[in-house]
Amino acid sequence: MDLSLLTRRSDTEWWIEPRPPMRVPGIIYASEGLVKEMDAKVYEQVANVAALPGIERASYAMPDAHWGYGFPIGGVAAFDADRGGVVSAGGVGFDISCGVRLLHTGLTATQFEPLAKRAADELSRSVPAGVGSVGRVHLDAAEMDAMLAGGARWAVERGYGDEADLERIEERGCMSGAKADEVSDHAKKRQRDEMGTLGSGNHYLEVQRVVQVFDPKVAAAFRLRENDIVVSIHCGSRGLGHQIGTEFLKRMAVAASQYGIDLPDRELACAPIDSPLGQSYLGAMRAAINCALANRQIITHLVRRAFASLAPEAGLTLLYDVSHNTCKVESHQLDGRLKQLFVHRKGATRAFGPGHPDLPPVFASIGQPVLIGGTMGTASYVLVGERGGLERSFGSSCHGAGRSMSRHAAVRQWRGREVVDDLARRGILVRSPSSRGVAEEAPGAYKDVTAVVDAAERAGLSRKVARLEPLVCIKG
Amino acid sequence: MTSSVVSNTWEHFAHGADIGVRGVGPSRAAAFEQAALALTAVITDAKSVRPETPVAIACDAPDDGLLLVDWLNALVYEMATRHMLFSAFVVSIEGSRLEATAWGEPVDRVRHEPAVEIKGATYTALRVERGADGAWLAQCVVDV
Numbered sequence: 022m023d024l025s026l027l028t029r030r031s032d033t034e035w036w037i038e039p040r041p042p043m044r045v046p047g048i049i050y051a052s053e054g055l056v057k058e059m060d061a062k063v064y065e066q067v068a069n070v071a072a073l074p075g076i077e078r079a080s081y082a083m084p085d086a087h088w089g090y091g092f093p094i095g096g097v098a099a100f101d102a103d104r105g106g107v108v109s110a111g112g113v114g115f116d117i118s119c120g121v122r123l124l125h126t127g128l129t130a131t132q133f134e135p136l137a138k139r140a141a142d143e144l145s146r147s148v149p150a151g152v153g154s155v156g157r158v159h160l161d162a163a164e165m166d167a168m169l170a171g172g173a174r175w176a177v178e179r180g181y182g183d184e185a186d187l188e189r190i191e192e193r194g195c196m197s198g199a200k201a202d203e204v205s206d207h208a209k210k211r212q213r214d215e216m217g218t219l220g221s222g223n224h225y226l227e228v229q230r231v232v233q234v235f236d237p238k239v240a241a242a243f244r245l246r247e248n249d250i251v252v253s254i255h256c257g258s259r260g261l262g263h264q265i266g267t268e269f270l271k272r273m274a275v276a277a278s279q280y281g282i283d284l285p286d287r288e289l290a291c292a293p294i295d296s297p298l299g300q301s302y303l304g305a306m307r308a309a310i311n312c313a314l315a316n317r318q319i320i321t322h323l324v325r326r327a328f329a330s331l332a333p334e335a336g337l338t339l340l341y342d343v344s345h346n347t348c349k350v351e352s353h354q355l356d357g358r359l360k361q362l363f364v365h366r367k368g369a370t371r372a373f374g375p376g377h378p379d380l381p382p383v384f385a386s387i388g389q390p391v392l393i394g395g396t397m398g399t400a401s402y403v404l405v406g407e408r409g410g411l412e413r414s415f416g417s418s419c420h421g422a423g424r425s426m427s428r429h430a431a432v433r434q435w436r437g438r439e440v441v442d443d444l445a446r447r448g449i450l451v452r453s454p455s456s457r458g459v460a461e462e463a464p465g466a467y468k469d470v471t472a473v474v475d476a477a478e479r480a481g482l483s484r485k486v487a488r489l490e491p492l493v494c495i496k497g
Numbered sequence: 498m499t500s501s502v503v504s505n506t507w508e509h510f511a512h513g514a515d516i517g518v519r520g521v522g523p524s525r526a527a528a529f530e531q532a533a534l535a536l537t538a539v540i541t542d543a544k545s546v547r548p549e550t551p552v553a554i555a556c557d558a559p560d561d562g563l564l565l566v567d568w569l570n571a572l573v574y575e576m577a578t579r580h581m582l583f584s585a586f587v588v589s590i591e592g593s594r595l596e597a598t599a600w601g602e603p604v605d606r607v608r609h610e611p612a613v614e615i616k617g618a619t620y621t622a623l624r625v626e627r628g629a630d631g632a633w634l635a636q637c638v639v640d641v
Contacts, residue, residue, distance in 0.1 A: 060513060087513050087514065088512070088513040088514070089514075090619050090620070090621055090638075090640065094514065114640075115616040115617045115619075115640045116616060116640075151606070151611060151614070152540060152604060152606075152609075152611035152613070152614045153580055153604035153605075153606045153609075153611060154606075155580070207574060210578050211574060211577050211578055213578070214580070215577075220614060221611075221612075221613045221614040221641075222613045222614065222641045260577050263573075263616040263617050263640075264574070264617075266616070266617060267570050267573075267617040267618075270617075270619075270620070271558075271563065271566070271567070274563070274620065275559065275563070286620075287562075287620040287623070288619060288620045288621055290620075423514075424513055424514045427511035427512055427513060427514075427516070428515070428516050428613075428641070429509050429510070429511045429512075429516060430511060454606050454610065454611070455610045455611055455612045455613070456610065457610065457612035458611075458612040458613055461612060461613065497614070
């Protein structure tokens with residue numbers, strides 16, 4: 022991106038000054054190096070979002086921002102329904118409520134090392150992943166609707182996990198306002214064989230080691246110590262969410278002109294929050310959030326069973342589950358008043374700091390964990406929400422490394438077998454059904470996740486707590 | 498220039514996080530068929546997919562761009578729900594309506610080694626147009 026297009030407010034805050042038709046400024050949080058690396062489309066997309074009706078304060082981009090669909094990936098924007106604000110299917114994306122959860126295992130690196138190969142094989146067998154995989158949980162019509170209404174709460178009631186898990190999931194594991202009858206039969210049919218499956222692409226199940234603690238006090242509160250073994254699960258709402266995204270993108274794109282919305286980019290497809298179409302999307306999107314939460318809860322159950330067969334002394338407990346493709350109604354201070362806003366986070370994670378009323382009691386005085394996925398060859402991070410984050414970005418932070426190279430280019434540069442062998446030499450076991458899939462996900466195809474989380478910290482969005490490195494990586 | 502010299506081809510084009518599919522042919526329908534081949538090629542080598550079982554597809558959209566996206570999304574839906582891959586397509590387009598048959602077979606994870614699942618076709622880089630040489634082009638980015 023050309024820095025001369027931006028106003029530098031600090032070394033991590035860059036403004037796109039508002040000019041018609043923008044209603045608010047664009048604010049990009051990133052280091053100078055990351056901004057320079059960002060593709061030019063990020064500028065265009067941040068500016069386009071800033072022109073949408075009812076947008077409040079600013080159109081934000083996180084340090085890992087890159088070219089998305091309408092919204093940049095790493096985009097955050099909040100809308101006021103009372104001012105004609107919109108909800109955008111493009112602002113949530115095709116993988117509604119894609120997110121990450123982190124589980125403690127109670128094992129140390131020393132205890133896990135002799136189990137690593139068996140763990141890789143057992144986890145790969147236990148968790149269906151990739152095209153052609155079929156989930157082990159099949160829901161009839163009534164149970165499908167119950168799952169869409171209940172989310173992870175439904176899953177726990179059906180025996181997948183514990184009541185204690187729910188406190189450690191955003192929305193306590195159940196998104197209110199979900200409307201199963203706004204979800205099409207096509208979407209439900211597409212989900213029929215996909216409950217408890219991982220998906221593919223950048224989704225993963227990883228066993229990781231805590232290699233470094235940056236904030237000992239918060240790490241202690243999160244029960245993370247160096248050499249602990251943890252498990253991360255990254256996936257979303259599967260076929261149901263993708264189908265909802267597909268269907269509503271078209272409905273909103275076709276209907277935009279009747280709502281008087283001039284779309285500079287069809288991918289920004291949106292509808293007034295208070296319109297029948299807007300309300301229909303919100304009901305379906307919330308159902309998809311529940312589908313993602315239920316899906317990660319079922320996968321957790323499968324992982325717990327796998328570990329029970331490997332290491333009966335292990336006890337997998339949930340640290341937290343965060344989502345990064347959502348639109349949620351939240352209370353925020355605007356001009357001295359508390360307002361209900363519809364906050365879109367597209368490839369961005371909620372990062373509420375200490376004292377936020379929506380935090381579970383265990384995190385109330387500390388701030389919430391923010392889980393940032395890296396690549397299978399580098400690292401992931403646990404961050405914590407910061408005070409002041411609400412004013413800076415409606416309490417949002419980055420979500421991952423972001424790609425630096427297209428899949429097309431990655432396959433030309435790497436062979437999957439070589440990537441797997443190279444990672445094995447470094448002590449990282451990869452299990453994937455596809456050699457080409459591994460090449461597309463090669464660590465070198467991604468940006469530097471450490472640069473991203475460092476920028477997020479300097480910008481005051483979130484603070485580093487611990488760094489995790491992969492030992493086993495299951496891909497689809 | 499007559500359209501008879503235009504060949505049927507497909508290719509992928511680069512996009513940051515995902516992948517572009519592009520079909521070229523002597524007619525709009527042919528370009529859509531080629532775009533469908535490009536879609537399969539995101540997942541696997543299309544030559545490895547046996548065109549044994551037909552599936553009928555129909556869709557309707559107010560313009561060519563939306564029709565292309567609908568066509569590709571209909572294929573994504575059929576692949577996901579039937580657990581199939583497709584490698585041969587016959588498309589006919591009349592006005593705003595597309596009718597087609599796609600031929601394929603069930604996914605074989607060993608033989609097809611599917612690289613990635615397609616979430617959906619998007620409106621990004623969406624183009625359906627006829628060039629000066631008479632060739633039709635149909636392309637968009639698909640979210641993986």
